[in-house]
Amino acid sequence: MTGPVTGAGEWLRSSPGQPPAPVRIVCFAHAGGNASSFLQWQPALAGEAELIAVCPPGKAQRAREPRLDLAALLAGAAGALVDSIATDRRPVYLFGHSFGALAAFEVARRLTGQPELRHLVLSGLGAPSLLPTPRVRKLAGLDPAEFADELAFFGGVPPEVLAEQELREFLLPGVQADFKQAAEYRYYPADRLRLDASLINGRQDPHVSGGQLAGWRDEFVEPPAEHWADGGHFYFEDHPAAITDLLLAVVRADQHVELI
Numbered sequence: 001m002t003g004p005v006t007g008a009g010e011w012l013r014s015s016p017g018q019p020p021a022p023v024r025i026v027c028f029a030h031a032g033g034n035a036s037s038f039l040q041w042q043p044a045l046a047g048e049a050e051l052i053a054v055c056p057p058g059k060a061q062r063a064r065e066p067r068l069d070l071a072a073l074l075a076g077a078a079g080a081l082v083d084s085i086a087t088d089r090r091p092v093y094l095f096g097h098s099f100g101a102l103a104a105f106e107v108a109r110r111l112t113g114q115p116e117l118r119h120l121v122l123s124g125l126g127a128p129s130l131l132p133t134p135r136v137r138k139l140a141g142l143d144p145a146e147f148a149d150e151l152a153f154f155g156g157v158p159p160e161v162l163a164e165q166e167l168r169e170f171l172l173p174g175v176q177a178d179f180k181q182a183a184e185y186r187y188y189p190a191d192r193l194r195l196d197a198s199l200i201n202g203r204q205d206p207h208v209s210g211g212q213l214a215g216w217r218d219e220f221v222e223p224p225a226e227h228w229a230d231g232g233h234f235y236f237e238d239h240p241a242a243i244t245d246l247l248l249a250v251v252r253a254d255q256h257v258e259l260i
Helices: 035-045 070-087 099-110 134-141 144-151 159-163 165-183 210-219 241-259
Strands: 012-014 024-028 050-054 092-097 117-123 196-202 225-229
Touching (some): 012 070, 024 035, 035 241, 070 165, 092 099, 092 241, 099 117, 159 165, 196 241
Parallel strands (some): 024 050, 117 196, 196 225
16 A cells, blocks of 8 residues: 655655655656555665655556656656655655666756755666667557567566466556657756766666666766676566665665765
8 A cells, every 4th residue: 555745746655654764765667567566665674765656647547548758757757756855855866677767867857956866776777878779669669469479578577467368458558658658768968967876787687788887977977886686677576685775775875974
């Protein structure tokens, strides 16, 4: 069960009944994912950080409501965060995986000048100047049957969903809508972010190699720290500590600097 964050409308959700925490970590989901799933990591961060999920209105009812285009998605998420920060001055960290990492990065660009924004943790994504990849553009344009066949390469969708026609017909249109959002992305150069960042990727991820990360250095004044975890694109599914340990380390390091 999740609840809305005060002042953030329908966009930001958190786990109700959590004890107060000194910072907030705002999470963006991968294509086809739901950021509310990250809230299950809250016990690993209890007392040190509150997890917030970015949940665009209507996403859970994708079949009944039109999807947002990418520009509206980014503007809506950034606006919700600005509104929330206006009433809650706790430090904010952004975390995103795959398409969610791209969304987190672009939202951070739109929040330039917000002192509450402290750090980006970007997972499972090559440099934005390389996006969208040819495979994402291809997936966005496939017919439903071809899309289901190709999606297996990305992972993140249970095999039983791909194997069952009724489940595919119910769930995959929303997944493909997210890929269409990702395919809409057009990179534009901008001033480097004066913001710390960490990159984390799976060592066996077929989508992200070390060479694809180099371009991230052009997006920040200080080069991002690089971290690697065992596993593929969804390396954290069986080992969420790969993410939660990094998030805790980032928060603790930032608080230590503040105290000094």
